[in-house]
Amino acid sequence: xxxxxxxxxxxxxxxxxxxxxxxxxxxxxxxxxxxxxxxxxxxxxxxxxxxxxxxxxxxxxxxxxxxxxxxxxxxxxxxxxxxxxxxxxxxxxxxxxxxxxxxxxxxxxxxxxxxxxxxxxxxxxxxxxxxxxxxxxxxxxxxxxxxxxxxxxxxxxxxxxxxxxxxxxxxxxxxxxxxxxxxxxxxxxxxxxxxxxxxxxxxxxxxxxxxxxxxxxxxxxxxxxxxxxxxxxxxxxxxxxxxxxxxxxxxxxxxxxxxxxxxxxxxxxxxxxxxxxxxxxxxxxxxxxxxxxxxxxxxxxxxxxxxxxxxxxxxxxxxx
Amino acid sequence: xxxxxxxxxxxxxxxxxxxxxxxxxxxxxxxxxxxxxxxxxxxxxxxxxxxxxxxxxxxxxxxxxxxxxxxxxxxxxxxxxxxxxxxxxxxxxxxx
Numbered sequence: 001x002x003x004x005x006x007x008x009x010x011x012x013x014x015x016x017x018x019x020x021x022x023x024x025x026x027x028x029x030x031x032x033x034x035x036x037x038x039x040x041x042x043x044x045x046x047x048x049x050x051x052x053x054x055x056x057x058x059x060x061x062x063x064x065x066x067x068x069x070x071x072x073x074x075x076x077x078x079x080x081x082x083x084x085x086x087x088x089x090x091x092x093x094x095x096x097x098x099x100x101x102x103x104x105x106x107x108x109x110x111x112x113x114x115x116x117x118x119x120x121x122x123x124x125x126x127x128x129x130x131x132x133x134x135x136x137x138x139x140x141x142x143x144x145x146x147x148x149x150x151x152x153x154x155x156x157x158x159x160x161x162x163x164x165x166x167x168x169x170x171x172x173x174x175x176x177x178x179x180x181x182x183x184x185x186x187x188x189x190x191x192x193x194x195x196x197x198x199x200x201x202x203x204x205x206x207x208x209x210x211x212x213x214x215x216x217x218x219x220x221x222x223x224x225x226x227x228x229x230x231x232x233x234x235x236x237x238x239x240x241x242x243x244x245x246x247x248x249x250x251x252x253x254x255x256x257x258x259x260x261x262x263x264x265x266x267x268x269x270x271x272x273x274x275x276x277x278x279x280x281x282x283x284x285x286x287x288x289x290x291x292x293x294x295x296x297x298x299x300x301x302x303x304x305x306x307x308x309x310x311x312x313x314x315x316x317x318x319x320x
Numbered sequence: 321x322x323x324x325x326x327x328x329x330x331x332x333x334x335x336x337x338x339x340x341x342x343x344x345x346x347x348x349x350x351x352x353x354x355x356x357x358x359x360x361x362x363x364x365x366x367x368x369x370x371x372x373x374x375x376x377x378x379x380x381x382x383x384x385x386x387x388x389x390x391x392x393x394x395x396x397x398x399x400x401x402x403x404x405x406x407x408x409x410x411x412x413x414x415x416x
Contacts, residue, residue, distance in 0.1 A: 001326040002373075008330055012337050019344060031352050032344055034393050035359045038386055042363055045370060045382050053382045062389035066396035073399055188398065195398050198391065206388055213381070221378045230388065237395045 002046075009043055026075075030068045037061035050221035051145040054213070058229035066236060067310050140288030142219030149223065150291045154280040158269065161262045161298060164305045168258070172249055175313035181250030182314040187242030199241030206234035214299050218288070224295045228302025235307045249314045254304060261301025265294050325373035329366040336362030353397045360390020 016036050023029040037060025044053035132144050132152065139151045149157045175182070210230040217223030238244050247254045268290055269280040276283045282290045336358060343355040364383045371379030 001323045001330070005326050005330045005333070005370075008333055008337075012333070015337075015341070019341070027349070028344070028352060031356060031397070034396075035340065035344070035356050038356070038359050038363055038390060041382060041386060042366060045367060045379055048376075050376070050378045050382060054385055057382065057385045057389055061386070062392050062396075065393050066399055069396050069399040192398060195395055198395060202388070202391055206392075209384055209388060213385075216378075216381070220381070222381060226385070230385070233389065233392045237392060240395050240398060 006046055009039075009046060013039060013043060026072050027069070030065065030072060033068065034061055034065035037064065051143075051223065051226075054221060054226045055229075058226050058233070062233050063229055063236075063306055063310060066240075070310065070312065138284055138287065139282075139291065141291065143217060143221065143223070145221065146217050146223050146291075146295075150294060151282065151287070154265075154269070158262065158265050158280070161265065161301065164302065164309075165258065165262065168305050168309055171309055172313055175249075175315070179314040179317055181248060182316045182318040183248045184246045184308070184311040184313060185315040186236075186239045186246055186311050191240070191242040196241045196243065199237045199243050203234040203238055206230055206237075210234070210299070210303075214295060217295065218292065224298045225302060228299045229306060231299065231303035232306035232310070235303065236310055239307075239311065246308075246311050248318050249308070250318055254308070257300055257304045258308070259301070261294075261298035264297040268294055322373040325369045329369035329373070332362055332365045332369070336366075350397075353394065356393050357390055360387060363390075 020029050020032045020036060038057060040060060041053045041057035044056055132148060136144055136147055139147045141147045210227045213222040213230060214227035239246050272279055272281045339358050340355050343358060344352055346352055363386050367379055367383040
């Protein structure tokens with residue numbers, strides 16, 4: 001029965017992917033892509049990768065959707081102004097055929113390559129899972145994925161958070177000089193009434209879910225990234241409904257929040273030279289409190305970074 | 321019992337799939353967004369049933385997030401929607 005379910009799920013995923021690729025209008029494709037992200041979460045659950053499932057639902061189904069829809073709305077504005085000339089459409093169509101074929105070939109090549117790589121794996125696939133599970137006691141954690149992210153391979157996680165900050169610097173630097181340090185603008189002039197209602201009802205539930213995700217991450221699937229994404233989504237919905245304005249990008253509290261998580265992570269990393277075996281290693285008795293502290297600060301940083309990434313570059317002049 | 325749960329999840333998945341493709345091809349933008357809500361509902365039901373079938377408690381956490389982000393994507397859809405009213409109402413005006 002489970003095999004039948006998996007086959008149906010795969011068939012559905014492929015059909016939905018085909019629909020996204022064939023849809024002509026960008027906005028429809030993005031909506032279908034959000035649905036695809038949520039469905040992919042179901043597939044990861046079937047693969048017993050619950051941590052990945054949670055991230056996929058939060059990022060693929062949630063934050064990426066709002067990012068893509070914003071980008072599409074932004075692109076459409078200049079197109080509508082030039083529509084008398086119709087030039088962008090022509091150019092797009094000419095590029096369309098060649099571009100589509102090239103993209104299809106490249107995608108097919110990547111898929112075939114991945115399939116070959118998976119099929120070429122030796123039958124007991126090489127794994128470090130037993131080693132990771134055996135060393136779990138030294139970290140005081142119960143979830144091996146969190147142990148990998150914050151203890152065994154902490155350096156990767158640290159660099160990943162720095163990359164997020166770099167991405168935000170990239171987005172912010174798109175602001176023209178006169179709005180530098182100002183606030184991004186998110187809410188429409190008149191927010192629809194149902195959205196305002198949703199923005200009042202959903203965040204209290206969402207914040208509780210985020211705290212739960214953060215706390216449960218130590219012992220079960222969940223963790224900083226999922227919790228941070230949920231918090232970011234809740235902040236975004238409040239800003240989208242115009243209940244609270246986005247802060248100035250030069251605001252000191254915001255900047256401290258953004259840098260706080262990675263800075264604390266780095267500081268604890270260097271502390272490892274004095275109180276443990278070296279960079280980013282924790283002394284065994286206090287490993288879990290240290291990891292939880294880093295996770296708490298990282299959750300807030302990730303939430304602020306993702307929300308500001310989606311909010312985009314500053315569009316209003318800074319308040320003096 | 322696990323087989324019964326999985327079969328129920330499969331039935332919900334199939335029903336949601338047919339509904340989804342019907343709604344995704346709708347000509348009204350807001351209806352297409354309802355496809356995501358449909359998937360939110362169907363997906364949560366399928367996940368809860370799968371969790372009961374496999375006995376993995378954390379599956380319900382995934383269902384929780386799926387519910388939350390399906391609702392959130394509704395808000396996401398208002399992004400850029402304020403520019404479109406001149407696209408959709410016009411054909412309806414011509415009809416009436």
